[in-house]
Amino acid sequence: MGKQQASPEARSAGATIYSVAEHAGVSIATVSRVLQGATVVAETTKQKVLAAVEELGYVPLGAARSLAVRHHEAHGLVLPELSGPYYAELLMGFEARAAELAQSVVLVLTDSRTDLAAAVRQLATRVDAIAVFGSAASGDVVRLLRAKKPVVVIAGEASDGVEAVSAENLESARELAGHLLGHGRRRVLFVGDPDSGPDIRDRYAGFVAAHRDRGLTAAEPVRVALNEADGLVVARRLLNGELEADALMCANDELALSVMTSLQDAGRSVPGDVAVVGWDDVMTSRYVRPGLTTVRQPVHELGALAATRLHELVGGEAARSDARTLPTQLVVRSSCGC
Amino acid sequence: MGKQQASPEARSAGATIYSVAEHAGVSIATVSRVLQGATVVAETTKQKVLAAVEELGYVPLGAARSLAVRHHEAHGLVLPELSGPYYAELLMGFEARAAELAQSVVLVLTDSRTDLAAAVRQLATRVDAIAVFGSAASGDVVRLLRAKKPVVVIAGEASDGVEAVSAENLESARELAGHLLGHGRRRVLFVGDPDSGPDIRDRYAGFVAAHRDRGLTAAEPVRVALNEADGLVVARRLLNGELEADALMCANDELALSVMTSLQDAGRSVPGDVAVVGWDDVMTSRYVRPGLTTVRQPVHELGALAATRLHELVGGEAARSDARTLPTQLVVRSSCGC
DNA sequence: CTTTGTTATGTAAGCGCTTACATTCGGCTG
DNA sequence: CAGCCGAATGTAAGCGCTTACATAACAAAG
Numbered sequence: 137m138g139k140q141q142a143s144p145e146a147r148s149a150g151a152t153i154y155s156v157a158e159h160a161g162v163s164i165a166t167v168s169r170v171l172q173g174a175t176v177v178a179e180t181t182k183q184k185v186l187a188a189v190e191e192l193g194y195v196p197l198g199a200a201r202s203l204a205v206r207h208h209e210a211h212g213l214v215l216p217e218l219s220g221p222y223y224a225e226l227l228m229g230f231e232a233r234a235a236e237l238a239q240s241v242v243l244v245l246t247d248s249r250t251d252l253a254a255a256v257r258q259l260a261t262r263v264d265a266i267a268v269f270g271s272a273a274s275g276d277v278v279r280l281l282r283a284k285k286p287v288v289v290i291a292g293e294a295s296d297g298v299e300a301v302s303a304e305n306l307e308s309a310r311e312l313a314g315h316l317l318g319h320g321r322r323r324v325l326f327v328g329d330p331d332s333g334p335d336i337r338d339r340y341a342g343f344v345a346a347h348r349d350r351g352l353t354a355a356e357p358v359r360v361a362l363n364e365a366d367g368l369v370v371a372r373r374l375l376n377g378e379l380e381a382d383a384l385m386c387a388n389d390e391l392a393l394s395v396m397t398s399l400q401d402a403g404r405s406v407p408g409d410v411a412v413v414g415w416d417d418v419m420t421s422r423y424v425r426p427g428l429t430t431v432r433q434p435v436h437e438l439g440a441l442a443a444t445r446l447h448e449l450v451g452g453e454a455a456r457s458d459a460r461t462l463p464t465q466l467v468v469r470s471s472c473g474c
Numbered sequence: 475m476g477k478q479q480a481s482p483e484a485r486s487a488g489a490t491i492y493s494v495a496e497h498a499g500v501s502i503a504t505v506s507r508v509l510q511g512a513t514v515v516a517e518t519t520k521q522k523v524l525a526a527v528e529e530l531g532y533v534p535l536g537a538a539r540s541l542a543v544r545h546h547e548a549h550g551l552v553l554p555e556l557s558g559p560y561y562a563e564l565l566m567g568f569e570a571r572a573a574e575l576a577q578s579v580v581l582v583l584t585d586s587r588t589d590l591a592a593a594v595r596q597l598a599t600r601v602d603a604i605a606v607f608g609s610a611a612s613g614d615v616v617r618l619l620r621a622k623k624p625v626v627v628i629a630g631e632a633s634d635g636v637e638a639v640s641a642e643n644l645e646s647a648r649e650l651a652g653h654l655l656g657h658g659r660r661r662v663l664f665v666g667d668p669d670s671g672p673d674i675r676d677r678y679a680g681f682v683a684a685h686r687d688r689g690l691t692a693a694e695p696v697r698v699a700l701n702e703a704d705g706l707v708v709a710r711r712l713l714n715g716e717l718e719a720d721a722l723m724c725a726n727d728e729l730a731l732s733v734m735t736s737l738q739d740a741g742r743s744v745p746g747d748v749a750v751v752g753w754d755d756v757m758t759s760r761y762v763r764p765g766l767t768t769v770r771q772p773v774h775e776l777g778a779l780a781a782t783r784l785h786e787l788v789g790g791e792a793a794r795s796d797a798r799t800l801p802t803q804l805v806v807r808s809s810c811g812c
Numbered sequence: 813c814t815t816t817g818t819t820a821t822g823t824a825a826g827c828g829c830t831t832a833c834a835t836t837c838g839g840c841t842g
Numbered sequence: 843c844a845g846c847c848g849a850a851t852g853t854a855a856g857c858g859c860t861t862a863c864a865t866a867a868c869a870a871a872g
């Protein structure tokens with residue numbers, strides 16, 4: 137409840153390049169020059185200016201600079217949310233790279249928004265370029281943006297003028313499904329909805345390919361959302377006989393963990409009765425017993441790559457029509473039957 | 475590698491409030507008015523303007539608006555990093571609230587920065603106010619900022635003109651330690667360094683208080699960093715007899731999980747031989763066997779509170795000298811011996 | 813009809829920076 | 843010592859918006 141003296145606010149509120157210039161006895165151009173460090177300023181003047189800056193607690197107004205130089209020096213990042221390590225890691229990669237490039241990052245999380253289009257339009261107003269996670273926004277939103285700023289889609293569909301970066305899915309999925317089949321499992325189910333995005337679609341395609349490789353035909357996917365709640369649903373359907381399987385290839389770890397522990401809690405043995413594998417290699421997958429076999433994606437690098445491309449696009453480079461794909465890595469633990 | 479036609483860029487690059495005004499046959503003031511929606515504009519003019527905006531793909535330049543209205547409509551958030559659910563959840567709470575308040579969020583992660591002070595100075599340039607996580611930046615940095623923009627510290631020390639928001643620590647720690655003592659454990663160790671921040675310090679204080687409550691004296695803390703690696707170290711010291719305990723109160727879940735699983739892998743029983751409890755209630759704590767007894771913090775709310783206070787401070791409200799503290803909740807599973 | 817009040821719109825003055833260009837001030841050169 | 847040149851600094855023109863104030867257009871009132 138205590139009142140504070142208003143002095144610091146008062147100071148900073150008033151400090152502009154003009155007051156600094158006056159205080160230092162130079163022109164505003166000189167102040168700008170020492171702060172930008174581009175051109176040469178005599179050492180003594182420089183010190184005077186710096187002293188004045190210090191004394192007045194001057195912070196340049198970013199908006200004024202942006203207006204004058206005609207760009208924001210900021211990248212936008214649009215993600216669905218941050219629960220689970222996937223998006224967080226992506227964001228860390230993006231932020232780290234953006235920092236190296238001296239770009240601020242402005243974050244928009246779509247799950248908390250009621251009006252996504254408005255949020256994204258407003259974002260476009262404050263940044264030079266935007267990276268959008270594939271599932272975070274519809275193609276319409278991306279196209280809308282594309283007309284205004286450079287855009288790269290992460291783990292989504294490349295399209296006219298919008299480039300995409302993603303991790304490899306098809307081959308890794310084929311390898312993972314092949315691994316399960318190699319253990320002699322013959323009733324393998326893919327859990328997750330291939331229509332929920334291009335990455336899941338590719339994982340299912342790999343699943344199908346692995347079956348085809350050995351002259352088998354793959355089962356239809358069990359179309360559920362990729363979260364804990366739907367994992368419970370799948371487990372129940374398995375337990376009541378509605379679904380039958382000796383192996384489950386889940387579209388991500390959250391789903392896999394949920395199914396696996398539910399099954400175990402109901403007395404089924406994993407991988408004895410049914411093998412379970414996931415995708416993402418979240419931290420829990422390593423702590424759980426049996427350890428979850430999964431696929432590790434170079435998420436950090438993916439974020440970094442997005443930031444890099446954004447920067448290059450802002451720099452005037454043309455969009456690539458070929459998507460950049462980063463390799464993934466199969467992490468074999470014991471839930472697959474190994 | 476493909477080249478793209480330059481048309482979209484060309485359009486948006488040129489579109490300003492002037493071109494829109496001209497296209498619609500009105501003055502720039504009118505364009506601004508329909509876009510801001512503040513004052514009344516005749517319906518027909520409004521439509522003309524909107525049509526022109528659409529046709530030209532006009533995006534107002536945020537910097538120009540900020541300069542004119544004299545604020546950024548953005549909040550800064552400084553966090554150490556985002557691995558683990560704690561910071562991610564905090565960020566989500568912050569972002570969601572900021573979105574409601576129509577503020578953009580500019581994120582700075584300090585672990586990826588070589589020059590923190592510079593990063594933070596640059597941040598101050600682009601936002602109206604800044605929330606800093608206590609352990610993310612030194613007091614110096616906070617004071618530096620404070621002289622320029624409103625600041626709130628999350629889970630840190632309130633100080634002259636800088637208000638703090640945090641979750642309750644002392645009483646919950648006292649309760650948790652009391653719980654362990656109530657199970658008859660008598661060689662309880664606190665794992666984590668009380669000097670690593672005010673929150674850990676308070677948790678240790680609660681630990682001590684619980685002992686005092688029953689006429690016992692608490693052991694010295696085992697001073698280690700709050701991460702997986704140091705958990706391994708602690709487990710090793712326990713196994714080789716350097717440390718002796720029948721219960722471990724770890725300063726966070728990451729540490730607790732690491733110690734617990736290492737101990738189990740070495741053949742010790744948890745909670746049989748030694749009880750282990752943590753702090754944070756991360757996702758893994760629920761999946762691991764035995765389930766980890768821990769303390770859940772209202773992290774999302776904490777983030778939201780920070781955003782709210784920032785907004786109020788920007789609105790001219792005076793800083794509160796009393797810290798706001800949010801209640802936590804003991805989550806009892808079975809690693810404590812229950 | 814003129815006057816007055818109401819709306820709708822236009823005019824123009826900044827907001828605080830960057831930067832091209834102009835100016836000043838000392839040497840150096842011839 | 844006039845003439846130049848280059849380094850250091852100053853002058854001023856924007857950057858693209860918002861908004862106070864001026865103006866115009868028109869309806870109602872006198």
